Amino acid sequence: MTVMEQRGAYRPTPPPAWQPRTDPAPLLPDAEPHRVLGTDAAAGADPALLLRLHAELVKGRRYNAQATALTKQGRLAVYPSSTGQEACEIAAALVLGERDWLFPSYRDTLAVIARGVDPVEALTLLRGDWHTGYDPREHRVAPLSTPLATQLPHAVGLAHAARLQGDDVVALAMVGDGGTSEGDFHEALNFAAVWQAPVVFLVQNNGFAISVPLAKQTAAPSLAHKAVGYGMPGRLVDGNDAVAVHEVLADAVRHARAGGGPTLVEALTYRVDAHTNADDATRYRGDEEVETWRRHDPIALLEEELTRRGLLTEDAVRTAREDAETMAADLRARMNEDARLDPMDLFAHVYAEPTPHLREQRDLLRAELAAEAEAVEAAQAAETTETAVITEGPR
């Protein structure tokens, strides 16, 4: 039974398959993040792209400001601002083709509207009238995902399904630095690499997960270094350099579309505002850090280049600003209208057909609403003589 007894049979040799299955070198990110603005490469950037990016960034920042203002007016339940991160948000949307899909995380409203979703519909979740306000299939934009990193496997499955059907579709999935710690991040990247699915993973490393700084989130050289562990390329880019982000993402999308498989892109950026309007960032970080990053502002970086090239004309500035103001005014106006609500919607979409017990509950609510309406009517009738009090809240 021991090996010795059968020694003759053994001819030890190195086992097979010891070579790395993939060469790791090309998968590793460069030590320095990719930059275009402020470098010689900027001269080669397409003026039309620069101006397009600029207009969108300006509009995006305005949107962030307007949405934050709407929380103060009670028109939004909450808003996680992406101020300072507009370059990532906009580039992510612009690199995609018509049939591609975007998988946003909860902070990525900007990317969603840059992809063409109506700004009010994009705010449905945060306004609180429903969960997702747009039709994901119409725009090829998945619902804004609140549970972090959980949308990443969806992106992989969708891209894989499209590829199996011979469709030329790429999925771009967004996640934060904090989200990279979740198991779903790991599983999604692994599936994507094994399946060679056409997916681009964009990590916006904005330095924080609510209050938790990157150093408590990871000890990695960079988040892009995670890519090699899945066998996909990792790319590091200055997330505040809109041209560089656009370039890296466009490359990754092209690579994916060509059958080259997934890419992990880490964009280095900064969450300039607090986590949301409800958060108090002074509890966990100093002004100085914020100021440093304000001096590396994505819009300012872009404007430097535009100015240098003489592209930032009065006209361009005015148009960008006016467009942004028009969007903001429209948003304000439409968000100030009360959302149209139908409580019976609670039961309409749980299943294709409500189950019998849902039908019972629906009837109960319908009866309650009828009784409520009757009470209101009665009260209004009574109001001619006395003041009626209609209770609000779950009474």
Next chain:
Amino acid sequence: MTVMEQRGAYRPTPPPAWQPRTDPAPLLPDAEPHRVLGTDAAAGADPALLLRLHAELVKGRRYNAQATALTKQGRLAVYPSSTGQEACEIAAALVLGERDWLFPSYRDTLAVIARGVDPVEALTLLRGDWHTGYDPREHRVAPLSTPLATQLPHAVGLAHAARLQGDDVVALAMVGDGGTSEGDFHEALNFAAVWQAPVVFLVQNNGFAISVPLAKQTAAPSLAHKAVGYGMPGRLVDGNDAVAVHEVLADAVRHARAGGGPTLVEALTYRVDAHTNADDATRYRGDEEVETWRRHDPIALLEEELTRRGLLTEDAVRTAREDAETMAADLRARMNEDARLDPMDLFAHVYAEPTPHLREQRDLLRAELAAEAEAVEAAQAAETTETAVITEGPR
């Protein structure tokens, strides 16, 4: 509101913290797995260690054979053999100090007994008389973990807790190549690196997760390449080279104990037997591959070196064989005794104190057992005249 209006305030500069936080180079595994046996380095290996490893490997293989035989005799519910992987199993146990902890995966019974757990107690789970048969605290061996990779965060938490209390404890956690795909693997490694917890992760890459070959599990250059994504060193070792595995693990344990943090070790090995006795490996792999690996057998590799050095004396061979046979005979004998069972144990350890509703259920079972015993007695009494049938199974 647009940036342009405040342009004066902006002085774009590269943002801080762009340098890799950690130098990735030292974290990357070598292209070739570490080997000692069959190389010049083997000459430096301690003879006592070689002989110790040899004796344990021989015993380990015998244990695998005996346990598999016990499944055929119905004495074990199932047995996942580690034949061909004995070098990893044994080295994992031998590198640990008295106060260190081992976190085995379900296939790692060998490591568990090499750490000192009674071979019969180590089989409790697979025999089916209880879940864990040994006291984890006595041996500092966590329960054999069936849900894959879920024990890895436990190892991290335990090592971290020990370190916080100033205790000199290292945790070594074992997982398979398949298990590396689970989210818990990812979360555990990340926590370990962020906390700089004294943990060694040993991945036994045996080529398969049941029927799924490595190529369907990962596209990575190697599993050890995952380490850099967490900021810990990744090491690749010939898992059938007991001396090399021992060396790499011992280094990692020393590193962890010295406060250097976790290491990920990938040991390249092969599951020579089917997944378990219940599996049919011919459905998914050819004999040729198995044969190739049989020629790279861990015991044979070691014996080559022992022979070369003249250490494989008749005495050593006989002792190793006799020890293995003694162990096997003892195991056989003790496993052939019926396990002692007390059905009331079902309720004894769910909580420190059974809840009232558990007490009710306990009383119910107690009454049933009493009735059953009575029926048996009555039947036995009746047997003097006729044959009684006692039903088995949940009746």
Next chain:
Amino acid sequence: MTTTVAAKPATMAQALTRALRDAMADDPAVHVLGEDVGTLGGVFRITDGLAAEFGEDRCADTPLAEAGILGAAVGMAMYGLRPVVEMQFDAFAYPAFEQLASHVAKMRNRTRGALPLPLTIRIPYGGGIGGVEHHSDSSEAYYMATPGLHVVTPATVADAYGLLRAAIASDDPVVFLEPKRLYWSKDAWNPERPSPVEPIGRAVVRRSGRSATLLTYGPSVAVCMEAAEAARAEGWDLEVVDLRSLVPFDDETVCASVRRTGRAVVVHEAHAFGGPGGEIAARVTERCFHHLEAPVLRVAGFDVPYPPPMLERHHLPGVDRILDAVGRLQWEAES
């Protein structure tokens, strides 16, 4: 056209395989994925032959990561496929719990119907096969408590086929629980003319009786049938209702039976406390209170982690325990 072939004995496993095969043949959108489902045909061989017939893309071995499997299936469904996911064992579906609770169950509702998820999640469940820890859970209570899911489980060979076809055809996510100890149970069944697609949501009376109703499903149906036979010796004529679908729940069939008999016992392997029986007993009582001669009782697994193989017979609801419960239905009060 097809010649009529007589029904032959087939196992539930064979019927399930056949259902998958027919569904894949009928609709190219049906894809199977999971651990070991491809080359091996699954650890229970339910997907045997599918990769060979339809290719590995349609019946795909995945990496070992349940959340990843279910999450990828969600994305596939978003693109119009009808994924059928296999979870290897009940307890190994838990890593996918977040995907199930937060996405699978909610996507249609979240998007006002724009993103339905026609997704089937096959889970071998229950005990009685001598499985070690984590291989014998009955986790249906978790799925029942998650609105947006259908929860279905067959007890016969014919239903295994019919209900699995229905699950795959459903535009909603279905948790399809396969009683693993019935995989090798046999029934006369005609694979040439498989049973029609069962509508999801209908219970069936497996045995008529007048004394009391046993409400049960999945692996416990056979045990209840046996109990009903044994009960005749005690003078009880028991009705056995096989629920087949836990969500939607067939109050109509169930209540019709209980109103007729006036007494009921719910029987299942899952834990008693917080288990399916609580819901069933409560809703039956709400609806049939004045017809009840005794409270609806429950015979269920004990409220302990699933026991090791050598002790499971004490845990599982067996004939005696069911008869004891029937005996506690306050028969004296009647006479």
Next chain:
Amino acid sequence: MTTTVAAKPATMAQALTRALRDAMADDPAVHVLGEDVGTLGGVFRITDGLAAEFGEDRCADTPLAEAGILGAAVGMAMYGLRPVVEMQFDAFAYPAFEQLASHVAKMRNRTRGALPLPLTIRIPYGGGIGGVEHHSDSSEAYYMATPGLHVVTPATVADAYGLLRAAIASDDPVVFLEPKRLYWSKDAWNPERPSPVEPIGRAVVRRSGRSATLLTYGPSVAVCMEAAEAARAEGWDLEVVDLRSLVPFDDETVCASVRRTGRAVVVHEAHAFGGPGGEIAARVTERCFHHLEAPVLRVAGFDVPYPPPMLERHHLPGVDRILDAVGRLQWEAES
């Protein structure tokens, strides 16, 4: 020695913070960990000041990974610590479900008591705060259906302190559900002489009454108290029982009340179908059948994914819905 200080109003949040602080001060084995619990003091500020007082090692911000957090806590408990884990919101505990179901709940049993897990898992739960999707779930049914866990939830400021201290002192894992809409509720409470550690497993009668019993817990207790007040106008004198502990369940207190009143309604925010109320109604009926004048009814959240903020008032059990249910308790039958 300590001068007696009069009770002052305090919020439930303050009482919870105080409980954590006192537990940490009393026992160096108590460690707090979770997302944002350190520097920030948690998104609800329950851990405010703990990192400053006890150091970041004892109140630690973790990476964003719930399974990792709970799994690490299991390991810490194996080494003798008493970890207190914070899950940021109910639905964000789902990623940790496998660790909870397969390890936290089973480790003691698995090892015949050798590895108890004195672990507290704090989960802010329930709705009523205008939270967007995934921020308002009531997931207690999942935990109740998992043997090996204790499940506890306070409804008052004093209980928040007492029960959290008891949870941390328990040698078993406790899922400690914090009704988030009560965080800012105030009660007279004396932080200088905090309420004694409550034993886990005792319900309490919050209001005595003779007509019917409302069985409730957590955020619904206040709603039931309000309903009981309102019921007086209808001539009903309602008793309100605050369960406080779902596991273990206090059958004694509950059944004593129901036997006295002869009627009961279970009220909770969690879904009705497969929710806690099914278990509660079923066990009360099993034990009190002949004392019941009417079936035990349930007023619960609808069986839909938790609604968006603007619709949640229609979903949550309110006073009117409770009174309607009380009205359905077949009072005619009595007279």
